[in-house]
Amino acid sequence: ASGCSLQVRSRPDPTIGADTLQIAGDKGNPTFTANFNPFQANARTSVGLIYEPLILLNPLDGSMDPWLAADWDQSDPSSVTMTLREGVTWSDGTPLTADDVLFTFRMLKEFPANDLKGVWGHLDSLEADGSRIRFTLKGSDSPAVGILGATLIVPEHIWSDVEDPTTWRNEKPVGSGPFTLASFTPLQYSMDRFADHWAADDVDVEHIVFPAATGELDVVTKGYDWCYSFMSDVDATWGAANAHNRHWFPPGGIIGLHPNHDKAPFDDLDVRRGLALAIDGDAVGQAAAEGYMDEAGQTGLLLPNQEDLLDPSIPDKGIIAQDAKAAIASFEKAGFTHDGSVMRTKDGDPFTLAITTANGYTDWLRAVQEVQRQLGKIGIEVTISAPQAAAYEAALSDGDFTLAVGSSNGSDAYQGYANLLSSEYYQPVGKTSQNNRIRFRDEEVDDLLRRYRESVDEDEQTEIIHGLEQAFYEKIPIVSLYYGGLWGLYNDGRFTGWPDAEDPYTAPQTYGSSPLKVLTRLRRAGKESAS
């Protein structure tokens, strides 16, 4: 669709200066509510620029950068010691001390509703010694450091006066981050650079505006510098609107078919393998994400982000090639019969399966439709059930599904496996469980996960991850289809230094920890060429 006379072009707001970054990263619905309480699910996404974590997690590969904690030590898997950075101040001038950190964690303990990340599921106690903070964990739990480190620290001198931090909206936030809230209207808010930030020298952006109107038409036409949005036909739309518009869609998770391991026939490995063999993940990915995302291998890793964790002994990076014959054979091994056109169950009935997906998740729906076509070819009829998102969540948590589309794994390989597979989270069908919703139980996997938690040695951890990859490849807990993308759109006309495939220093996402990193790397385009 090129060369159309009605091409929509970007028309940036001329009042926006060269030092101002315009981000479409916070969705007003349709207007903003002033909520800057970082411990609330409905907080404005920019709280990630106002409040800072102890450790900055890279959403791409799970690597950790020192942030408020200049340094940390984890020689023992059941405790962590962090050393606070010197010279950090809150935006009202008060210095940030270990007391603020202690206060933040203790508040989360007192108000579990604020503990969105669940730190107190790992933490037993903490104490400070000068700028050193010692966290005592509930047991051997080496991965906990990432979770503790990601906690955003809030100022005690303000928050200690708050009566109920679970309902407080914190409309005038005081934080330590590189930006402070400047103005707020329901349709747009803006932030200013915090000149006294400890890394202010690295911050070249003076102002940020977050408009509420972030529909795709807005994104394309209003001259945004940075957006996070799936954009259909990105080259003809975003790309065509402005010569400096770029995009980078690295993988952020694995979209797969999640079988309910407590329900026949998916408790049978041969059936799951049959599915994996019958489906061409590449074609599914093509259909779902218009070819922007690759097929995901059956290892549970996000490639290429986590390339260095990949077990070289797994063939073809874990990709299970489509093979109809082998698929049918696998089904037949599980007791199914195939007469050349129709797959029949043990009872002789045609095999039909219902795939649950969430209404409105259009890429998933496209994926299911492709799966439907592919399975149709080997005589399996697929019906689609698409309840609303909430009902979908409820169905998955309660185990009220046989096969569902789901998203799993992520930047932290261990967390991905644990959340998906640990039998610790197992709940029988009918009982709610947020993790391990596929109701998978396997001693070998549990053992590997436990060993990982007890290990503080990186090589050993890598080896354990290899074991988990193997298990993922062989036991097929889920059938991996394609990578879910991180839909980064950016414009390098005014600012450069964006993360991209050449320099993947962080994910191009406008929420979470990425903006902190990105904002310290961006440079004004004019200045750079001048220098």
Added chain:
Amino acid sequence: MRYVLNKLGLFALTLWAAVTLNFLLPRLMPGSPADAAIARLAQNGPVSEETRAAVEAQLGVPDGSLLAQYWAYLGQVVRLDFGVSYAFYPEPVSGLIGRALPYTLILVGAVTVLAFVLGTLLGVMAAWKRGTWMDALPTVGGSFINTFPYFWTSLLLLFFLGYIAHLFPTSGAYSATTTPQLSGSFVVDALYHAALPALTLLVTSLGGWIIGMRNAMINTLGEDYVTFAEANGIGGRTVALRYAARNAILPNLTGFGMALGGVVGGSILVEQVFGYPGIGFLLFNAVIGQDYPLMQALFLMITVSVLVANLLVDILYGALDPRTRR
């Protein structure tokens, strides 16, 4: 008097039924508010057990038996206290509605009245000039445009007048850099932003009025009092307006109250497309986000306004038709 009492009784009963329905409807929906909140979070990556616990703790999932909840709910309704929104937690429902209401009121209210007046006039003209192009154009044209899906018309207008021609703003109810206030410049800005959604609603609701009025008018034109007025040599305009149209408008008035409900329904789609921060958009978000308190309050509000509009129309009817005035 008895007529009015009857009407009021029915009004109260309908109100109660609507209130009860409001209570039941959301509770019949699958998935809890926490599920909805988690579904929102899950779009940014997998959600952990702990998060669910925190979210559930925040939202205070409804407890007690259904009957107890119902009592509590009735009490709240009487006190006009609609609680705290789930989807926009911890924002109070009243605040959300208070912010959205003015825009929808202006948009829908103005458009409904405008469409009614304009449609009625065109209908009068069509019936009066029956069989000529002045009849065919508004009736066929009106009934054609009337069948355009709301959202489709919105999209086309948005695209052509907003994005291509750059004549109108493309989203929002006012410029992003201004704060809502009661000043001349803000009102102008707000009207400018309301123009496209209003045009959509106007265009898609006009046809109904044209046709309704035309048909009613053709009927009254056949009445003897119209023929008699002509026989008495009363001028065409007087006959058309004071005789035929004046009587034809009465049955259409009843439809006017009902139409409000329809326009609010239509405004859901229109507001959705234009990102217009009104009641329709809010309602859609409430439904999608399983936001019981917000949904209940909105439903109640819409139902009550339609009920009140109907009551007003009934009263107006009495004022306009001397036959009911006894």
Added chain:
Amino acid sequence: MTSTQTSAARDSAADGPILAVQDLSVVYEPVGASPTHAVREVSLEVSRGEFVGLVGESGSGKSTLGFAITGLASAPARIEGGRIVFAGRDIATMDHESLRAQRQGGFAMVLQSGMNALNPVRTIRKHFHEIFAAHGHVPRARRDARAAELVGKVSLGPDVLDRYPDQLSGGMRQRVTIALALSLEPQLMVFDEPTTALDVLVQHAVMDTIRELQASEGFTAILISHDLGVVLESAHRVLVMHDGRIVEDASSTDILTRPRHEYTRMLLSHYADPRAEVVSLPGLEDRAVLPADRADGDSEPTRAPVPSAAPVPSAASAGPELRVRGVSKAYAPPRRGLPPVRAVQDVSFTLAPGGATALVGQSGSGKSTLAKLITGIERPTEGTIEIGDVSVGDLPRRRLRDLRRTVQMVFQDPYTALNPLSTVEYTLSRAVANLTDVRRDGVRRRVRELLETVGLTPVEQYLTKLPHQLSGGQRQRVVIARALACDPRVIIADEPVSMLDVSLRAGVLSLLRELRETTGVSLLYITHDLLSARLVTDEIIVLHEGRIAEDGPTAQVMRAPRDEYTIRLLDAIPDPRRALSA
């Protein structure tokens, strides 16, 4: 005072007839139906100051002609040809605006259904003002006075000016429309059945007003009516219309004494004075002072002779007696604060088996209410109604069906009493199947018998017909046949002929009488038409405001009425002969 003299003087240049119609044809061309030629090649002339009557049966084109000559013919009507010359100018070719200008001081029309000729949402005063404003012939300051003067001319007080039309009675509304038409100071006024929708007594009064006005104001009048009697009472000259043509045009005396056209003769033959010693209509044998005991099978000229053998088996068996004792009925008041409507008050009478009683009285006198009470549709507030040994008033609802086997009803309007989508056979067989024990073939036989009884022969031809394929008289026969389906012992006929043209009335009336005589059914005949009461009944009850004003043998009450109300009723009957002889 502006008066007709000035406007007449203005137009005195035209010395000829005020209205000359030449070869006028009007056709209705409704969409989706075949065209109707309502007026065919009509020519007529009307001189200044004349009072011309236009009569003819329903559908003969009278109104259409009236509309055409007042320039009101509009779609789907179209003037196909001919000229309408009013005061020297052809109005058939005039444009809308010059036509409108003609209406003041030109021609005016009073519509057939004067009841609906007023805008329900405007006061009478506004109606007048609008006319004055449209033509500007009355200065602003004089308008109120002029309106009051005009309503005074039609014997109404100035207080009506501030009322809405629905606050006036039918007669008052009709007077107001006449006053409105008068306000145009017309030279020619066309009255299209100005009194049809009105009650007998009111009718009489309105006609008097029209006559007086014509005499005093001196306008030319054309009076359209289906009632030759009414026309002959007022008009100097009569035009008779039949099937779109004018078939006779003669002075009133000539029409009465030397009718030339067959149709005119037929119309005339249906007039008789109920007070006469012997009353007869074509198709209905003489009716002497004492009830005749001679059954004569003579039938109206338009239908085939009734089969000689009466098929009804139970003709001889005497039915139950209908006893009405001290019955009153009060309806809830229409508005709070008003007294209840006493529709019927303390009425007692007995209808003997095989007897025939007439119930007469003006509109609203409680006739229909009484019928409803007897058929169990309504319950009396006081008193008892017994049919044989059944007390109707206490009958539980579900037993009403049983009552239907004994008491049946013949409805007033044969046009609405039959389901337009049901065939004659279906209508009749449902009644037979529901109310008798006859089944299957028996039903079919019974339906045929019924059709023969009411004289719809050959039966085959009528079985499959739908109501709209039958004439009014034929429909009323089907309605009667339906009532007869279960051999009822009492028939209540509520104005069974008032909706029929004179030419059809006699047939239905003679059928009723015949049935009585052959089947022995008792008949309660409700009517406001005294002549027909005289012809079909033996006894009469005159109702006035719910009470019995007078009762007794029909002929006796008519010839020597004692009650003043009965006398007024009798006087209101239009009688052409009396009018001319006066």
Added chain:
Amino acid sequence: MNRRPETAPGAAPTTERRIHPGLRALASSARTVWGNRKARIGLIVIGILLLVALFAPLLAPYGPTDNSFDRSQDASLQHWLGTTAAGEDVLSQLIFGARISVLVGFGAGFISTLIAVIVGLTWGYLTGFAADAINFLVNLFLVIPGMPLMIVVATYLSNGGISVIIVVIAITGWAWGARVLRSQTATLRSRDFVQSARFSGERAGRIIFREILPNMTSLITGSFFGAATAAILAEAGLEFLGLGDSSVVSWGTMIYWAQNSNALLTGQWALLFAPGLCIALMATSLTLINFGVDGISNPRLREGSTGR
């Protein structure tokens, strides 16, 4: 002027014999409708759309979900209206989409008219408490705005596909028709022929459905077409909001997907324009037919000019 159109000489009693009166009434109604110019256009358009829906597999060049083509192509000889962002042929989708609109329009129209007829007629015939109860129920359904109710119910039932949509639209859309039918029933029930049927010993049910119902054919037809129009629009609206079954190919889902895949931005606006136009076309043709249907029950509405 014409008090009794039945007596018009045009309806000669000699023609048409031995045909069931209901059929004949229907035939004459059909003639009236066909006689109306607007209705005739509507009938032709809807006829074409019905044929398209019926013969979709023969007419469509490709399968509606065949996504083996290049994505987001402009119109070409192979793809007259281009392809979607998922690589499906737009024209084929448009042709197959007619099926859903026809199904929903006529299905939901039928169900809601059925409910309206049953409720409306019973309501109009009954008096006393039962009538008050129905009155209350209908009022409730009238007062609660349809679209929001539909959204809630659709969300609740979001699992069942197109049949659920039909049911949702039907149960939220019958009330208006019921009201119209009731007032007509109330008028008819006071007619002498209904009274007369009572005197023939007919029971209530038969009076309602055999005596009264056939006399309201035109009104019911009108209400059916009205309901069908509303249903088509409602389905499109729900689908557009993503509350329908996005996995079927209908005109509504086409717009939903078009919107989702930025058809406006890629200039693929046939994708957006065509289905919307088709919806409007189908709904308009139903509305146009109703112009003719109105003429059956109300002869004044038949076409013609006032000559002004």
